[in-house]
Amino acid sequence: MRISYREAMRQALHDALASDPRVFLMGEDVGRYGGTYAVSKGFYDEFGPERIRDTPLSELGFVGAGIGAALGGMRPIVEVMTVNFSLLALDQIVNSAALLRHMSGGQVSVPLVIRMATGAGRQLAAQHSHSLENWYAHIPGIRVLAPATIADARGMLGPALADPDPVVIFEHAQLYNMEDDLRDEPNEDWACDIERAAIRRPGSQLSLITYGGSVPKALDAAAELARDGIDVEVVDLRVLRPLDTATISESVSRTHRAVIVDEGWRSGSLAAEVIARIVENCFYDLDAPPVRVCSEEVPIPYAKHMEDAALPQPARIVAAVREVLNV
Amino acid sequence: MNATARKAKAGHGMPERPFAHRLLADMLRIRRMEEKCAELYGAQKIRGFLHLYIGEEACATGAMHALDADDNVVATYREHGHALLRGVPMDAIMAEMFGKAAGCSRGRGGSMHLFDVARRFYGGNAIVGGGLPLAVGLALADRMQGIRRVTACFFGEGAVAEGAFHEGMNLAALWRLPVLFLCENNLYAMGTALDRSESQTELCVKAASYKVPTLKVDGMDVLAVHEATRRAAQQVREEGGPFFVEFRTFRFRAHSMFDPELYRDKAEVEEWKNRGPIHSFSAQLKAAGELTEDGFLELDAEAEAEVAAAVAFAEAAPWEPVEDLLRDVTTRGATR
Numbered sequence: 117m118r119i120s121y122r123e124a125m126r127q128a129l130h131d132a133l134a135s136d137p138r139v140f141l142m143g144e145d146v147g148r149y150g151g152t153y154a155v156s157k158g159f160y161d162e163f164g165p166e167r168i169r170d171t172p173l174s175e176l177g178f179v180g181a182g183i184g185a186a187l188g189g190m191r192p193i194v195e196v197m198t199v200n201f202s203l204l205a206l207d208q209i210v211n212s213a214a215l216l217r218h219m220s221g222g223q224v225s226v227p228l229v230i231r232m233a234t235g236a237g238r239q240l241a242a243q244h245s246h247s248l249e250n251w252y253a254h255i256p257g258i259r260v261l262a263p264a265t266i267a268d269a270r271g272m273l274g275p276a277l278a279d280p281d282p283v284v285i286f287e288h289a290q291l292y293n294m295e296d297d298l299r300d301e302p303n304e305d306w307a308c309d310i311e312r313a314a315i316r317r318p319g320s321q322l323s324l325i326t327y328g329g330s331v332p333k334a335l336d337a338a339a340e341l342a343r344d345g346i347d348v349e350v351v352d353l354r355v356l357r358p359l360d361t362a363t364i365s366e367s368v369s370r371t372h373r374a375v376i377v378d379e380g381w382r383s384g385s386l387a388a389e390v391i392a393r394i395v396e397n398c399f400y401d402l403d404a405p406p407v408r409v410c411s412e413e414v415p416i417p418y419a420k421h422m423e424d425a426a427l428p429q430p431a432r433i434v435a436a437v438r439e440v441l442n443v
Numbered sequence: 444m445n446a447t448a449r450k451a452k453a454g455h456g457m458p459e460r461p462f463a464h465r466l467l468a469d470m471l472r473i474r475r476m477e478e479k480c481a482e483l484y485g486a487q488k489i490r491g492f493l494h495l496y497i498g499e500e501a502c503a504t505g506a507m508h509a510l511d512a513d514d515n516v517v518a519t520y521r522e523h524g525h526a527l528l529r530g531v532p533m534d535a536i537m538a539e540m541f542g543k544a545a546g547c548s549r550g551r552g553g554s555m556h557l558f559d560v561a562r563r564f565y566g567g568n569a570i571v572g573g574g575l576p577l578a579v580g581l582a583l584a585d586r587m588q589g590i591r592r593v594t595a596c597f598f599g600e601g602a603v604a605e606g607a608f609h610e611g612m613n614l615a616a617l618w619r620l621p622v623l624f625l626c627e628n629n630l631y632a633m634g635t636a637l638d639r640s641e642s643q644t645e646l647c648v649k650a651a652s653y654k655v656p657t658l659k660v661d662g663m664d665v666l667a668v669h670e671a672t673r674r675a676a677q678q679v680r681e682e683g684g685p686f687f688v689e690f691r692t693f694r695f696r697a698h699s700m701f702d703p704e705l706y707r708d709k710a711e712v713e714e715w716k717n718r719g720p721i722h723s724f725s726a727q728l729k730a731a732g733e734l735t736e737d738g739f740l741e742l743d744a745e746a747e748a749e750v751a752a753a754v755a756f757a758e759a760a761p762w763e764p765v766e767d768l769l770r771d772v773t774t775r776g777a778t779r
């Protein structure tokens with residue numbers, strides 16, 4: 117079955133709403149408007165305004181209310197339009213959702229799912245193009261997911277809702293129109309694990325480790341390299357917190373080389389964390405220093421050629437791989 | 444206690460004697476517990492931030508007695524009294540202050556993060572204004588599940604400058620949620636007087652701008668606090684929407700144990716102390732023939748005894764083993 121990432125996400129949300137009366141969706145323009153990225157189109161009519169709850173422009177307020185509703189026995193899915201606006205809700209996510217379990221000595225869980233779009237690539241300029249996944253991945257107490265395939269878009273929400281703790285799901289805005297076959301499903305409700313990284317393309321000479329909107333770019337780069345007889349493995353992190361160190365280490369121990377692709381800025385990036393773990397775990401297996409392909413350290417520019425130059429692109433990934441392999 | 448038992452006795456405007464004594468006893472319990480905390484802070488048994496409620500006891504006491512056991516309560520870092528009157532045992536509060544595993548938050552929260560979810564006490568929040576959106580959400584969950592319950596949210600007047608206040612007030616009013624906003628206006632946010640931080644110092648006007656009904660009451664008068672909260676809670680329960688009550692009160696002590704109190708006159712503090720809630724309520728009761736000096740001393744001795752037992756409990760309680768450090772970060776266990 118060939119569907120879009122948007123449709124996969126829509127189906128996942130539909131399943132959740134239809135199967136559990138505790139689940140409700142809340143956020144700016146999720147209802148009447150149909151969702152900023154049209155993910156919840158039609159839900160307002162089907163499930164009604166109580167469960168498809170349009171909110172005012174109050175990111176701090178409605179994310180906090182989602183946390184309170186989770187404490188009160190509901191299973192809220194809060195949609196924040198984009199990660200850029202989630203900064204207005206950061207206090208509630210970091211100071212409440214992530215901490216309440218610990219501060220209360222284990223008395224409460226916060227079974228909340230927060231979805232938000234992330235990433236650049238559509239000439240939306242600096243304030244609509246952030247990739248701040250690493251900020252969230254820094255915080256103990258929350259799980260951070262980055263579905264980058266149709267199967268993950270379809271399958272991650274269910275397990276995220278079943279997680280008793282807060283889960284933040286990053287949907288890269290460039291992926292919504294991506295289409296693919298929904299395949300390789302272990303079970304009929306599409307649920308997938310939200311623990312492990314996944315090898316998207318096996319290879320022997322180098323591990324190309326990435327997540328989110330950079331996964332298709334890494335796969336493109338790997339395909340191009342393959343035409344020149346260079347065999348790289350593509351690892352999709354999928355779960356940005358807790359990181360699946362085992363899969364990363366296993367891959368790099370086998371290929372002996374690593375390039376990390378991360379749309380976040382290089383300084384203090386997730387890519388830096390991945391490299392730290394590689395160095396901690398498989399230093400003596402490395403045949404070359406790991407290399408990062410990150411966004412350039414500049415606010416994302418509006419002009420197309422400048423935006424393209426700021427972001428990781430297949431050509432830059434190919435060049436980085438060739439540099440590490442010295443071919 | 445039900446409404447009939449609380450009903451004012453004809454004649455002198457006093458409630459039934461047992462209830463009046465309960466209010467007085469509870470104010471004394473908070474006062475004596477906190478005086479002991481200050482002492483223990485000096486002895487370095489209690490560390491970190493410690494925000495005393497001394498002077499403001501009438502607010503928590505009057506308000507808590509106007510709530511049902513099944514209502515939700517969300518509070519701030521100045522919440523020792525609220526926790527105690529919610530029914531959290533003083534032993535567990537004191538052990539928490541000591542950082543012991545027998546504390547009501549297993550020693551992970553401390554003075555600012557007292558929790559007791561079995562009693563629907565959702566903490567101890569040390570982000571100014573942070574509790575308001577949570578209270579809105581708790582009330583939303585109740586509404587969506589058809590549970591008739593009030594969520595009481597305590598906060599200081601400093602919080603009204605935060606976006607969380609305005610967002611929370613708007614959401615509660617817009618969605619007609621059963622949130623009882625209880626603002627303890629002690630006139631200072633750390634060292635900043637209200638008129639130095641707000642263009643509009645009439646807090647009820649702010650709430651009213653969201654079409655939230657309001658009451659403003661003398662927060663040094665436990666009976667007035669009780670009656671206002673009772674009326675407000677009843678309206679929330681019956682009509683579903685939010686209510687805002689402002690208690691005019693004053694903290695007699697420093698903001699926290701680190702505060703040299705450079706920002707206010709001793710005379711101002713002394714003036715408010717003359718209106719101290721314990722002393723004025725006991726004088727009122729005595730004048731009405733409802734309390735003798737011996738009766739007062741008896742209640743006070745009971746409070747002192749409870750405090751002594753709580754301190755002994757906290758002293759004797761064991762420390763959590765450090766091997767447990769990563770507990771309770773996530774529900775399913777530690778992650779790296």
Ligand SMILES: Cc1ncc(C[n+]2csc(CCOP(=O)(O)OP(=O)(O)O)c2C)c(N)n1
Nearest residue numbers: 521569570571599600601602629631632633
């Ligand atoms: C968001 C935030 N900003 C600043 C602080 C530091 N702070 C702690 S208490 C306080 C004053 C709050 O005053 P108020 O709300 O009136 O409560 P009170 O302490 O008087 O009970 C401040 C500024 C904080 N804890 N949270």
Ligand SMILES: [Mg+2]
Nearest residue numbers: 599600631632
């Ligand atoms: Mg104050």
